[in-house]
Amino acid sequence: MKRVTDYAHRTLDALAGARDPIRLDTFRLAFGFSLLVYLAAWWPHAPEWLTPTGFHLSSLAAGEYGPVAPLLAPRTLPLFGGLLFGSVVALILGWRLRSVTWLSLVLVTYVTYADPLAAFTLNRLFMAGLAVLAVGPKGSYWSVDPRPEKPQSIWPVRILQATVLAQYFTAGYCKMAHGDWLLNPHVLWTQTRGWYMTDLASWMLRTLPVGVFSWMQYGALTFEILSPILFTWKRIRPVGMAWGFAFQIGTALIARQLIYFSLQMLCFYILFVDDETLHRGRSALLRLASRGAGAVRQRWNRYPSPPPAA
Secondary structure (H helix, E strand, C coil): CHHHHHHHHHHHHHHHCEECCHHHHHHHHHHHHHHHHHHHHHHHHHHHHHCCCCCCCCHHHHHHHCCCCCCCCHHHHHHHHHHHHHHHHHHHHCCCHHHHHHHHHHHHHHHHHHCCCCCCHHHHHHHHHHHHHHHCCCCCCCCCCCCCCCCEECHHHHHHHHHHHHHHHHHHHHHHHCCCCCCCCCHHHHHHCCCCECHHHHHHHHHCCHHHHHHHHHHHHHHHHHHHHHHHCHHHHHHHHHHHHHHHHHHHHHECCCHHHHHHHHHHHHHHCCHHHHHHHHHHHHHHHHHHHHHHHHHHHCCCCCCCCC
16 A cells, blocks of 8 residues: 555656746747747738738638637737737746736737637647646746746646647657558658748759658657657657657758747757756856856947046
8 A cells, every 4th residue: 555655646746746947937938939930920921810801711610610709900910919029028038927928828819719720730839838837837047037946836847748749649640540651651752742842852852762751751650659758768868859859850941831830849848858957058058148248348348438528
């Protein structure tokens, strides 16, 4: 009975025990930056998906993708944009985190459901990540709001870790169960020739043997299926993270517009980095920033001050 009790306590501690909030706070910084990049890339098309200028379906026509949120008047779009980007910048800076995280979540949710048929998986993942950050504990390692650090429950980290692993595994499972990735070794070669083809992909298609794409196809599929093991087994986690990094960078290079998805997914990798490594990285960045600021001040002090006015 004591073994069962000890195992239950260890399991509870692993899922919800108190930990250093450095991982969640660093994730918030990177996740907010990736959201800012994604919104900035698509904002030139904002009138099409936020105002009646573009084509929009009704909630009834959208079906399971609905309901469709009310659209903005064109004259209010600059105000909405200022609020949206301002909230994300405040999220990155860590200013009034509780309030701006909820505000960012509400605004991103509105953007998603103003045109749900045109919204990507990224939108839903941003909503999920912001929802966890909104209700989870707040760290201040990367925040302009100073407050003493103390151990916080690790449950938000566990939920976000499970989210990315579920995303990977279900993607691989669907490729096998509902696609023909196991039956046809040329699926990736065929897909690379489509609308998402980049200049690099075009060069690869002209230059590399077809078999290279088959190896890439099975390598990607194997990574997705094994990701729960690769990321949760501590001994092989560095291999899993390196494999995943190569997978995401490769996806971004050969598939047009998927760089935003790769950037978003790589943010989740921070949640699997140990606290000590994150602290060393933060200290190194702070030292680098301090040296840079010192060099700027030294150069500025070389210039003589203007004489006082007579």
